[in-house]
Amino acid sequence: MDVVFDSVSKSYGPITALKEISFEIKKGDFVFVVGASGSGKSTLIKLILRQVKLSTGRIIVGGSDYLKLKSFHNIDKLRRKIGVIFQDFQLISDLTIEENIALGLDIVNFDPHLIPSNIDVVLKKVKLSNRRFLFPSQLSGGELQRACLARALSIDPELILADEPTGNLDSVNAWNLIKLLKDINEKQGTTIIMTTHHLDFVKSLEKNVITLSKGS
Ligand code: ADP
Ligand code: MG
DSSP states (O other): OOEEEEEEEEEETTEEEEEEEEEEEOTTOEEEEEOOTTSSHHHHHHHHHTSSOOSEEEEEETTEETTTOOSHHHHHHHHTTEEEEETTOOOOTTSOHHHHHHHHHHHTTOOGGGHHHHHHHHHHHTTOGGGTTSOGGGSOHHHHHHHHHHHHHHTOOSEEEEESTTTTSOHHHHHHHHHHHHHHHHHHOOEEEEEOSOHHHHHHHTOEEEEOSTTO
């Protein structure tokens, strides 16, 4: 899924988080967004998700201009093609891994008959088939992030947004996650935008990089 920012600015009241940002990410790209804490990385991700509204400029995702996407139906349709993973996992603690994934599928009206086999497939992809019936508290950090990736993959996304996904992982688990993302990008052609301040990943993968500094 293409993502285009055309001179995008975002302010929160008096605070300018992003200043006239322009870039073009092509379908199938794997792009890193780097920058110090407070440089605007999460704001960039939230803008793509429409969790926050842009102040000025234009955002076009999958050919849809966000300013023209007025109806709820259209926003929802686009949102269903985007999988997300965060630093703090955001799994529901009193649901099993399987139930967490099923809940996400239920929200997007996925055919209930196909949910169990879909969960089989995505858990196999992240090597967590044997954790299916456990609760989040029973998993390690690396496993939790892979469970989140499985949940993101279950909707068969065209775009994966990963906001500091390795932030709570040790380096072995961080590398495992990066390898999985690289694999998904190469084998399935899924566009991936990942924020990080781990520059060693960025260097070793040799992908395009957007570097933010104080919102610019
Ligand atoms: P990063 O993810 O790179 O750490 P953020 O996008 O979270 O950066 O934040 C960019 C700037 O915007 C920071 O100065 C931050 O304090 C500010 N900011 C982020 N979210 C809000 C908000 N909801 N209200 C006010 N200021 C915010
Ligand atoms: Mg952030």
